[in-house]
Amino acid sequence: MTNETTAPASGSIMVVGGGISGLTTALEAAEVGYEVYLVEKNPYLGGLVAQLNQYFPKLCPPTCGLEINFRRIKDNPRIKVLTLASVEKVEGGPGSYDVAVTIKPRYVNEKCTACGDCAEACGAEVTDDFNFGMAKTKGAYLPFEMAFPARYVLSPEIIGTDAAQKAKDACKYGAIDLEMQAKTLNLNVGAIVWATGWEPYDATKIDNLGFGQYDNIITNMMMERLAAPNGPTKGKILRPSDNAAPQSVAFVQCAGSRDENHLPYCSYICCMASLKQATYVRERYPEAKIYIFYIDLRAPGQRYEKFYQTIKEDENVFFIKGKVAEVSEDADSKAVTVIAENAVTGEKTKQTVDLVVLATGMQPTAANAKLPADLKYNPDGFIINDFEKGGMFAAGCANKPADVVSSNQNATGMALKAIQTLARK
Ligand SMILES: Cc1cc2nc3c(=O)[nH]c(=O)nc-3n(C[C@H](O)[C@H](O)[C@H](O)COP(=O)(O)OP(=O)(O)OC[C@H]3O[C@@H](n4cnc5c(N)ncnc54)[C@H](O)[C@@H]3O)c2cc1C
Ligand code: SF4
Ligand code: SF4
Numbered sequence: 053m054t055n056e057t058t059a060p061a062s063g064s065i066m067v068v069g070g071g072i073s074g075l076t077t078a079l080e081a082a083e084v085g086y087e088v089y090l091v092e093k094n095p096y097l098g099g100l101v102a103q104l105n106q107y108f109p110k111l112c113p114p115t116c117g118l119e120i121n122f123r124r125i126k127d128n129p130r131i132k133v134l135t136l137a138s139v140e141k142v143e144g145g146p147g148s149y150d151v152a153v154t155i156k157p158r159y160v161n162e163k164c165t166a167c168g169d170c171a172e173a174c175g176a177e178v179t180d181d182f183n184f185g186m187a188k189t190k191g192a193y194l195p196f197e198m199a200f201p202a203r204y205v206l207s208p209e210i211i212g213t214d215a216a217q218k219a220k221d222a223c224k225y226g227a228i229d230l231e232m233q234a235k236t237l238n239l240n241v242g243a244i245v246w247a248t249g250w251e252p253y254d255a256t257k258i259d260n261l262g263f264g265q266y267d268n269i270i271t272n273m274m275m276e277r278l279a280a281p282n283g284p285t286k287g288k289i290l291r292p293s294d295n296a297a298p299q300s301v302a303f304v305q306c307a308g309s310r311d312e313n314h315l316p317y318c319s320y321i322c323c324m325a326s327l328k329q330a331t332y333v334r335e336r337y338p339e340a341k342i343y344i345f346y347i348d349l350r351a352p353g354q355r356y357e358k359f360y361q362t363i364k365e366d367e368n369v370f371f372i373k374g375k376v377a378e379v380s381e382d383a384d385s386k387a388v389t390v391i392a393e394n395a396v397t398g399e400k401t402k403q404t405v406d407l408v409v410l411a412t413g414m415q416p417t418a419a420n421a422k423l424p425a426d427l428k429y430n431p432d433g434f435i436i437n438d439f440e441k442g443g444m445f446a447a448g449c450a451n452k453p454a455d456v457v458s459s460n461q462n463a464t465g466m467a468l469k470a471i472q473t474l475a476r477k
Contacts, residue, residue: 063086063087063241063242063243063474063477064086064087064088064089064239064240064241064242065077065078065081065086065087065088065089065241065242065243065244065245065467065470065471065474066088066089066091066139066149066151066239066241066243066244066245067081067088067089067090067091067244067245067247068091068139068244068245068246068247068248068423069091069092069099069246069247069248069249069448069450070090070091070092070094070097070098070099070133070135070247071097071098071099071100071101071247071249071448071449071459072098072099072101072117072118072121072448072456072459072460072463073099073247073249073447073448073449073450073459073460073462073463074090074092074097074099074245074247074249074447074448074463075090075097075098075118075121075125076121076447076448076459076460076463076464076467077245077247077447077463077464077466077467077470078090078125078131078467079121079124079125079128079131080463080464080467080468081467081470081471082128082130082131083124083128084471085130086130086470086471086474087130087132088130088131088132089132089134089153089239089241090125090131090132090133090134091134091137091138091139091153092133092134092135092136092137093136093137093138094135094136094195095135095136095158095195095199095203095205096135096195096196096199096200096201097118097122097125097133097135097200097201098118098199098200099249100249100250100273101114101117101118101456102114102115102118102196102199103182103273103276103277103280104276104280105276105277105279105280105281105283105287105332106279106328106332107456108324108325108327108328108356108359108455109324109328109355109356109358109359111328111331114456115198117456118198118200119198122198122200125200133201134153134155134237135155135158135201136155136156136157136158136205137153137154137155137156138153138154139151139152139153139423139424139425140152140153140154140236140424141424142244142424142425142426142444144240145443146242146243146441146442146443146444146473146476147242147243147443147473147474147476147477148240148242148477149240149241149242149243149244149443149444150238150239150240151238151239151240151241151244152236152237152238153236153237153239154234154235154236155234155235155236155237156208156234157208157232157233157234158203158205158206158232159205159206159211159216159228159229159230159232160192160203160204160205160206160227160228160229161227161228161229161232162203162227163225163226163227164203164204164225164227165225165227166194166202166203166204167225168194168204169222169223169224170192170204170206170219170220170222170223170228171190171191171192171193171194171204171219172190172222173192173218173219173221173222174190174191174192174210174215174216174218174219174222175191175214175215175218176190176191176207176209176210176213176215177189177190177191178190178191178193178207178209178210180284182195182196182277183277183283183284184271184273184274184277186274186277186278186283186284186292187283187284191206191207191209191210191213191215191216191219192204192205192206192207192210192215192216192219192228193205193207196282197282204227206219206228206230211230216230217230242443242470242473242474242477243443243444243445243469243470243471243473243474244425244443244444244445244470245444245445245446245447245463245466245467245469245470246418246423246425246427246435246444246445246446246447246450247446247447247448247450247463247466248416248417248418248423248450249416249417249448249449249450250414250415250416250417250449250450250453251414251415251416251417251420252271252272252273252412252413252414252415253307253308253309253314253315253319253412253413253414253415254415255271255307255308255410255412257308257314258307258308258314258410260376260377260378260379261304261307261376261378261379261410262378262379262380262381262388262408263410265381266379266380266381266388267291267292267293267381267386268291268292268293268381268386268387268388268406268407268408269379269381269388269408269410270292270407270408270409270410271307271409271410271412272322272325272326272329272409272410272411272412273412274409275289275329275332275409276329278290279329279332288336289301289332289333289336289337289407291386291406291407293386294386296406297336297337298333298337298340298405298406298407299337299339299340299341299406300340300341300342300343300404300405300406300407301333301340301341301342301343301405301406301407301408301409302342302343302344302345302388302390302403302405302407302408302409303326303329303330303342303343303344303345303408303409303411304345304376304379304390304408304409304410304411305322305323305326305344305345305346305347305349305411306318306322306346306347306375306411306413307322307376307410307411307412307413308410308412308413309322309412309413310347315413315414315415315432316432317413317432317453318350318413318453319413319414319453320350320352320414320452320453320454320455321414321453321454321455322411322412322413323346323349323350323351323360323411324350324351324356324359324455325411326344326409326411327344327351327359327360327363328359329409330342330344330363330366330369331363334366334368334369339368340368341368341370341405342366342368342369342370343370343372343390343403343405344369344370344371344372345372345374345375345376345390345392346371346372346373346374347373347374347375347395349371372392372394372401372403373394373395373396374392374393374394374395374396374401375392375393375395376390376391376392377391377392377393378390378391379391379408379410387404387405387406388404388405388406388407388408389402389403389404389405390402390403390404390405390408413453414449414453415432415433416432416433416434416435416449416450417450418433418434418435418450419432419433419434420433423435425444426444427444427446434446434450434451434452435450435451436451437451437466439469442469442472442473443473445466445469445470446466447459447462447463447465447466448460448462448463
């Protein structure tokens with residue numbers, strides 16, 4: 053036993069990706085005494101979880117959990133948060149990696165009080181990526197109200213325009229620096245955890261499901277934003293073509309997943325996401341009819357199975373076992389028709405609804421942009437953990453499709469692996 057209050061830790065760990073997995077790894081390592089660099093490409097932390105309306109199965113807002121993590125980060129001087137940052141180069145081996153990190157300009161410095169005057173003054177609007185393009189945001193913006201860091205950012209699209217100058221003139225704290233340049237940091241760390249997460253599979257690639265061709269076919273992540281109180285419709289679920297309240301909604305499961313032409317694997321969370329989103333619809337529209345087209349419904353474990361059983365009790369939720377062959381929209385009425393072969397009766401099923409949600413799956417970010425490090429990937433782009441080699445590890449959805457609970461468990465394990473690398477130095 054010892055009376056020491058500080059952990060006998062030395063050395064630094066880099067965590068790449070500031071989603072829920074990266075936050076967990078960073079906090080677990082820092083809270084036992086290690087110095088952590090948390091590298092996030094977005095101007096804010098939280099990853100895709102920050103864009104969700106509620107968590108299954110408890111149906112609580114993810115912002116609560118995120119806020120607790122943000123507070124822990126604020127209270128921990130051992131974590132250095134780098135936003136708008138990406139790793140350019142990694143050299144070395146376990147125990148000593150030289151890493152070059154590039155930081156893009158935010159055009160707003162630490163004097164920002166998040167007062168919002170620049171947004172009011174700038175006048176320009178840009179596409180709101182946080183809301184998947186379903187809204188516009190100001191050229192000077194805070195990505196969402198609980199963003200961490202709570203600091204505005206200027207869109208590169210307005211740099212060099214009058215709008216940027218107006219934003220700068222409106223800032224009474226001298227927080228806007230239009231001359232800010234990209235910079236590179238050269239850091240030495242003992243271990244790296246890649247928590248680079250996932251992206252929604254590009255639904256425009258699934259031709260027969262009509263996304264991008266018709267207004268009233270949306271993805272499950274768009275549904276999260278429609279249902280969110282801070283989303284483009286302030287939490288009202290409205291069909292995009294005319295902002296009407298939908299009286300019927302169909303969910304198309306395995307949209308792209310478990311399909312050799314797209315993602316050959318099961319994305320693990322999209323059955324639960326659709327069951328959860330059925331509750332979003334029911335909460336707003338007590339009489340709405342909800343149709344869930346599925347191949348197999350996957351609700352792993354006791355809590356998820358219980359959640360599924362609760363939804364099944366709703367007599368206006370219809371489960372149709374059958375792979376969807378086609379989704380199309382009527383040009384006049386804007387009603388959407390889903391065609392599937394019913395695997396139970398063998399009949400062709402045709403269902404017309406007001407809104408269709410495609411349960412699109414998860415694709416690892418590394419599938420489309422390989423990381424600048426000596427990593428092993430499986431054929432789908434998930435990073436394989438090579439524990440024999442050690443030094444670099446993948447956490448959360450960078451490693452496999454996962455919900456938040458399993459991402460956190462995996463991320464905690466990878467914090468330990470990173471610590472062991474330093475301890476062996
Ligand atoms: C429709 C839908 C609903 C869902 N609902 C739930 C739910 O209710 N409950 C639940 O448990 N799970 C839910 N999930 C799953 C949940 O979103 C994931 O488990 C979670 O996002 C995993 O977190 P992550 O940190 O691994 O990845 P991400 O959330 O993707 O975070 C990765 C982070 O890394 C950053 N990044 C990526 N590449 C780089 C790079 N090269 N350099 C620097 N930074 C980088 C990204 O910007 C991002 O911030 C849902 C998923 C979907 C599709
Ligand atoms: S940059 Fe200036 S004007 Fe804009 S939110 Fe920050 S402090 Fe306010
Ligand atoms: S979780 Fe469900 S919808 Fe998603 S790929 Fe697996 S079976 Fe299909």
